[in-house]
Amino acid sequence: MSGAIGVIGAGAWGTALAQVAATNGHEVRLWARDAALVAAINATHENAAYLPGVPLSPHIRATGDLAWVAEAAANLIVTPAQAMRAVLALLPANGQPLVVCSKGIEAGTHLLMSEVAHDQHPLSPVMVLSGPTFAHEVARGLPTAVTLAGADDVARAALALAIAAPHFRPYASSDVIGAEIGGAVKNVLAIACGVVDGAGLGQNARAALIARGFAEMTRFGLAKGARAETLAGMSGLGDLVLTCSSTASRNFSLGVGIGRGEAAADLLANRRTVAEGAFTAPVLLEAAQAAGVEMPITAAVCRLLDGGDVRAVVGDLLARPLKDEV
Numbered sequence: 001m002s003g004a005i006g007v008i009g010a011g012a013w014g015t016a017l018a019q020v021a022a023t024n025g026h027e028v029r030l031w032a033r034d035a036a037l038v039a040a041i042n043a044t045h046e047n048a049a050y051l052p053g054v055p056l057s058p059h060i061r062a063t064g065d066l067a068w069v070a071e072a073a074a075n076l077i078v079t080p081a082q083a084m085r086a087v088l089a090l091l092p093a094n095g096q097p098l099v100v101c102s103k104g105i106e107a108g109t110h111l112l113m114s115e116v117a118h119d120q121h122p123l124s125p126v127m128v129l130s131g132p133t134f135a136h137e138v139a140r141g142l143p144t145a146v147t148l149a150g151a152d153d154v155a156r157a158a159l160a161l162a163i164a165a166p167h168f169r170p171y172a173s174s175d176v177i178g179a180e181i182g183g184a185v186k187n188v189l190a191i192a193c194g195v196v197d198g199a200g201l202g203q204n205a206r207a208a209l210i211a212r213g214f215a216e217m218t219r220f221g222l223a224k225g226a227r228a229e230t231l232a233g234m235s236g237l238g239d240l241v242l243t244c245s246s247t248a249s250r251n252f253s254l255g256v257g258i259g260r261g262e263a264a265a266d267l268l269a270n271r272r273t274v275a276e277g278a279f280t281a282p283v284l285l286e287a288a289q290a291a292g293v294e295m296p297i298t299a300a301v302c303r304l305l306d307g308g309d310v311r312a313v314v315g316d317l318l319a320r321p322l323k324d325e326v
């Protein structure tokens with residue numbers, strides 16, 4: 001793939017991906033909706049608001065002009081999930097490949113982000129890039145592997161070559177739904193693991209939540225047409241383990257606060273960066289109920305986000321009738 005690469009969304013992850021795309025010498029057009037952020041990135045070659053301390057490649061140019069970004073050979077979409085449809089509606093449609101890098105499910109429609117992208121840009125090949133990828137590590141050049149999923153083999157192979165770097169290794173997949181469901185669901189489960197940490201419930205409980213959470217992810221994924229091996233790969237289990245283990249995760253950190261007894265509403269009101277699991281949880285629960293899939297951990301996270309008492313919610317989760325593991 002020759003030519004520029006567009007990155008839409010200049011938060012931590014969009015900025016880190018811009019840095020990856022610039023590694024191979026591509027001109028990178030990084031769109032932000034906030035004019036002050038555009039000016040600051042271009043003046044300082046740093047995104048101090050969302051990815052502080054990382055000197056950005058001179059190949060990256062921030063912009064507020066979506067039409068200029070749309071002329072690039074491919075567009076990586078990295079807005080918060082619930083904002084994606086509105087931003088894509090403003091993006092000129094050139095049939096350019098669109099790569100969904102956000103993790104979530106659209107409220108109201110229950111659509112995955114790739115489905116939202118297809119709705120808005122039916123002529124574009126749509127791909128999904130997902131995996132265990134803390135932005136600050138990727139931006140510093142630490143080794144990272146991702147799933148790059150897409151139905152169009154040619155577009156996917158071209159994009160993989162364009163973004164692969166010695167520290168950044170994309171694995172190809174044709175399972176778009178599976179790649180997306182892993183990333184969306186793990187954010188909800190990371191909140192649950194944070195709660196366990198904040199409430200001091202111990203490492204056994206955290207490991208049990210990861211395992212039972214993975215069972216939930218798999219049940220939901222299979223019901224939606226995902227492949228089991230995708231859910232067990234980078235974008236599913238890999239990302240689940242990463243985000244359930246570290247306060248570097250915004251979702252895990254949100255859970256820690258809830259586990260310590262802080263009100264979820266206050267924690268969310270005081271955040272500047274996005275914790276997608278808080279938006280995904282109620283949508284996921286609705287989608288699971290519509291599909292007839294039981295997701296008790298997701299339901300527990302929803303109760304906690306609605307202000308439920310931690311001890312009561314955990315007690316209810318553990319008091320459910322005994323059942324077979326599989």
Ligand SMILES: NC(=O)C1=CN([C@@H]2O[C@H](COP(=O)(O)OP(=O)(O)OC[C@H]3O[C@@H](n4cnc5c(N)ncnc54)[C@H](O)[C@@H]3O)[C@@H](O)[C@H]2O)C=CC1
Pocket residue numbers: 009010011012013014015032033034050078079080081083087101102103104133134135136272273274276
């Ligand atoms: N930070 C990370 O390590 C990773 C994040 N992701 C996903 O990438 C997506 C973006 O996350 P981050 O970049 O980390 O978020 P962030 O919280 O660092 O930044 C969000 C960006 O979106 C902008 N924004 C907020 N509302 C908007 C709207 N209505 N329209 C357009 N732009 C808007 C903000 O101004 C900011 O530039 C999320 O879905 C997240 O789950 C995926 C992998 C890694």
Ligand SMILES: O=C(CO)COP(=O)(O)O
Pocket residue numbers: 103131132133134135187190239242243248249250251252274275276
């Ligand atoms: O998706 C991520 C890592 O793969 C980032 O997780 P958080 O959004 O919880 O920080």
